[in-house]
Structure formats: C-alpha cells, structure tokens
Amino acid sequence: MDAAAGIGMTSDRSRRRMVDMLRHACVADERVLAVMQELPRHAFVEEGIASRAYEDTPLPIGHGQTISSPTIVARMTQLLLEKGVPGRVLEIGTGCGYQTAVLARLVKEVYTIERIAPLLDKARRHLRDLRFYNVRFKHRDGSGGYAEGAPYDGILCAASAPSLPVELLSQLAPGGRLVLPLGTDEQWLHVIERTADGHLDERREAVRFVPLVPGVA
Numbered sequence: 001m002d003a004a005a006g007i008g009m010t011s012d013r014s015r016r017r018m019v020d021m022l023r024h025a026c027v028a029d030e031r032v033l034a035v036m037q038e039l040p041r042h043a044f045v046e047e048g049i050a051s052r053a054y055e056d057t058p059l060p061i062g063h064g065q066t067i068s069s070p071t072i073v074a075r076m077t078q079l080l081l082e083k084g085v086p087g088r089v090l091e092i093g094t095g096c097g098y099q100t101a102v103l104a105r106l107v108k109e110v111y112t113i114e115r116i117a118p119l120l121d122k123a124r125r126h127l128r129d130l131r132f133y134n135v136r137f138k139h140r141d142g143s144g145g146y147a148e149g150a151p152y153d154g155i156l157c158a159a160s161a162p163s164l165p166v167e168l169l170s171q172l173a174p175g176g177r178l179v180l181p182l183g184t185d186e187q188w189l190h191v192i193e194r195t196a197d198g199h200l201d202e203r204r205e206a207v208r209f210v211p212l213v214p215g216v217a
C-alpha cells in the first residue's frame, strides 16, 4: 500500500470516529453526518496540526481565527436544514472554508463572505482543490450581509454579534432561517425564522465564537 492510500485509510477511520462522536453529541441529521464522513477536514488546516483535525476542538487557522469544532459545524448545519434543505445559502465568516464545503455539498448555491483576505484566498484554494463549483466568495464586512445575492433561504453566521444585524434578517426569504451566535461575554446560538408578518426567534444553546468584527482586513 502506498503512503497516500495509508493516509486516506487513517483519515477515513478518524472520520468514522468523529461521526460516532457527533451522534453522541445529539447530531441526528443523516444528511449532515454523511457529508462530514466524506469531507477531508484535515485538508482545511495546516499540515502541522492535520493529525488533530478529527478531534472535537476548534483549531487555529491563522490571523487569530479558528476553524469551528466539528460539533458546532454539525449542529449549525442541522439547525439550518431542520425545516427542509434551503436552495441558496449565505455564510458569514468563511475562515478556512470547511463549513462552506459542508454547506455546498448539501445545498444548491452558497455565497460566503470573509473580512480577512488571506483567509478567503485559502478557503477558495481548498474548495477548488476539492472541485466545488457552487460557491461564490466575497471579500467584505459581512455584518451587512450581501444584498446582491438576496433573498436567501438560509443564512449561517460563524462570528458573534452583540445584537441581531437587521440587514441579515431583511435578506432572508419568507420561511428562510438564520442561524447565528448573539452576545459578547455570554453568547447563545439563535435560530431566527422569517415569517409572513415578522420573525420568530428561538434561543438554542450557549456557545463560544470569535466576535463579528466590522471592516475588512
């Protein structure tokens, strides 16, 4: 067996263990589990820490940012898909692009926004290497969303704002869902659904995210 096949097999086994761990963490959506079983999370982090890619932990991706833990990625995706698979999704906080890739396997179109240019470039490379063609990358401050691509059936934000950015809500299609952390010292994951005459806001679980930072870098 050559070395590359060996690495392939090891990561396949590590991913199976990760998926078992996700099931124990109450991730029940088989669509999400199947995608995470298949996607090489180790390809999204630096080689030096690739051996830790299937542990349930955030890992550094440079520029003071982290790749979200597998549990958080799985849970947020599961919440987004709870009432059906959205067609077009906006992601805020691309980071290394792992969550982007999970979304892109599940939905038709993904728009993803990152404020740190070198991170966006890295994510673009990762998704190109894995042959994703349904993702549009934008370098900008995502607090205002991306009106040019609206309306979205789903919006997922990977950085915490002190309060709900109203533009995000206005870019949701009726019935669309917005999954995002809110708060500063204490943060909660919220699921906000746009209804015919307003919106429903559910607070789900305590979380820890990097802050949503204004401006670009």
Ligand code: SAH
Residues within 6 Å of the ligand: 061, 065, 066, 067, 068, 092, 093, 094, 095, 096, 097, 098, 099, 100, 113, 114, 115, 116, 119, 140, 141, 142, 143, 158, 159, 210, 211, 212, 213, 214, 215
């Ligand atoms: N899903 C990513 C998470 C990265 S951490 C991953 O798994 O890799 C959150 C990301 O949000 C960081 O890359 C950070 O630079 C970005 N971010 C923070 N504030 C932002 C803003 N206002 N607009 C766009 N991206 C932002």
